[in-house]
Amino acid sequence: MEHFRFIFLSSFLYVILLVGVFASEDVSWETYWQSALPKTPIPQAVQELLHPENWPGTEGKSTYTGISKDALNINTIQSGSAFPTAGPDSYAKAATGKIPVEQGVTTFFFEKDLHLGKKMTLHFPKTTNNANLLPRLVARALPFSSSKLPEILNRFSLKPESAEAEIVKQTIEECEEPSIEGEDKYCATSLESLVDFSVSKLGKYAEVFSTKVDVENKQEYRIARRVEKVGERSVVCHKQKYVYAVFYCHEIRSTRAYKVSLVGADGTKAEAVAVCHTDTRKWNIKLLAFQLLKIKPGTVPVCHFLPSGNLLWVPN
Numbered sequence: 001m002e003h004f005r006f007i008f009l010s011s012f013l014y015v016i017l018l019v020g021v022f023a024s025e026d027v028s029w030e031t032y033w034q035s036a037l038p039k040t041p042i043p044q045a046v047q048e049l050l051h052p053e054n055w056p057g058t059e060g061k062s063t064y065t066g067i068s069k070d071a072l073n074i075n076t077i078q079s080g081s082a083f084p085t086a087g088p089d090s091y092a093k094a095a096t097g098k099i100p101v102e103q104g105v106t107t108f109f110f111e112k113d114l115h116l117g118k119k120m121t122l123h124f125p126k127t128t129n130n131a132n133l134l135p136r137l138v139a140r141a142l143p144f145s146s147s148k149l150p151e152i153l154n155r156f157s158l159k160p161e162s163a164e165a166e167i168v169k170q171t172i173e174e175c176e177e178p179s180i181e182g183e184d185k186y187c188a189t190s191l192e193s194l195v196d197f198s199v200s201k202l203g204k205y206a207e208v209f210s211t212k213v214d215v216e217n218k219q220e221y222r223i224a225r226r227v228e229k230v231g232e233r234s235v236v237c238h239k240q241k242y243v244y245a246v247f248y249c250h251e252i253r254s255t256r257a258y259k260v261s262l263v264g265a266d267g268t269k270a271e272a273v274a275v276c277h278t279d280t281r282k283w284n285i286k287l288l289a290f291q292l293l294k295i296k297p298g299t300v301p302v303c304h305f306l307p308s309g310n311l312l313w314v315p316n
Contacts, residue, residue, distance in 0.1 A: 029135070029191050036195045037204055039316065045210040045309050049133035049245050050191065101288070105218060108289040111276045111301040114227045114258055122262070123218035124211055124270060126308050133245040139190035142244075146172050156243050171240045174248060181282055185250040188237065194247050198235045198313045201251045209259060209312045211305060213270035221270065225261040231314030232256050236275060239309045247311070254279035256301070257312055273312045276303040 029050055033042050106120040143151050158165045175187035188194035234257045237249040262270040281298035289302045
């Protein structure tokens with residue numbers, strides 16, 4: 001009991017410290033990240049979304065000038081081996097054809113498949129959503145709610161009946177859906193909120209992983225060199241389609257996460273992140289994973305790779 005009391009008090013004091021240090025929220029992204037996660041390097045997947053002009057300059061003020069709707073990607077195909085998107089109904093939507101998945105690639109697999117020499121046909125396309133990850137001061141000034149949808153569409157000059165408007169609507173609705181049992185979720189609309197949610201779940205000593213691949217070719221890959229288990233407790237953040245960067249983050253219990261080294265038939269190398277769900281007893285039997293693997297809920301772990309640009313956080 002004393003041990004748990006110490007952990008609680010330490011976490012509480014840490015949150016109070018963060019509030020005090022960043023009350024003005026007028027700091028650079030490097031400063032915020034390093035103060036919240038002092039031993040965690042900023043992953044490339046995050047750095048690629050940070051644009052200096054959006055953050056405080058030499059005088060301590062953001063020089064942010066605007067957001068482009070061109071960052072939206074209207075492609076509705078769930079391409080690649082990595083799955084899912086986010087939201088409690090993602091698997092079910094794919095199962096009913098509402099999210100068409102790429103044919104001929106491995107989407108789900110068994111945990112026992114994670115061994116040296118195992119071959120799978122995989123495709124890891126790089127994200128085509130170049131939306132910026134905003135500072136919290138900017139993100140807070142932008143509405144993000146279904147009740148504000150007309151205002152959001154008008155602000156970004158999106159026609160209500162357009163494909164882009166439908167993507168914006170779907171992303172907001174997924175963020176507003178209630179959590180499924182065993183899940184704690186949050187949609188992060190800024191770098192600070194992305195960091196804060198993960199720290200609140202795992203503490204300030206955490207590692208962040210993402211899938212990295214040299215070439216995007218769809219081909220047969222072989223597991224080579226290593227399969228490394230990196231944690232049995234994690235937070236996964238899925239990059240959503242939106243005008244600016246939004247991450248659907250969730251802590252799901254009963255998972256195991258792995259780093260997997262892959263080599264393609266053409267010599268392409270990839271470092272993929274795999275997540276295995278070890279308790280699927282309460283999953284919908286209609287989910288795509290059960291159809292593809294020909295299994296029933298609660299029988300064996302169900303695994304999938306994370307897409308490029310998604311983040312896996314584990315305690316260090």
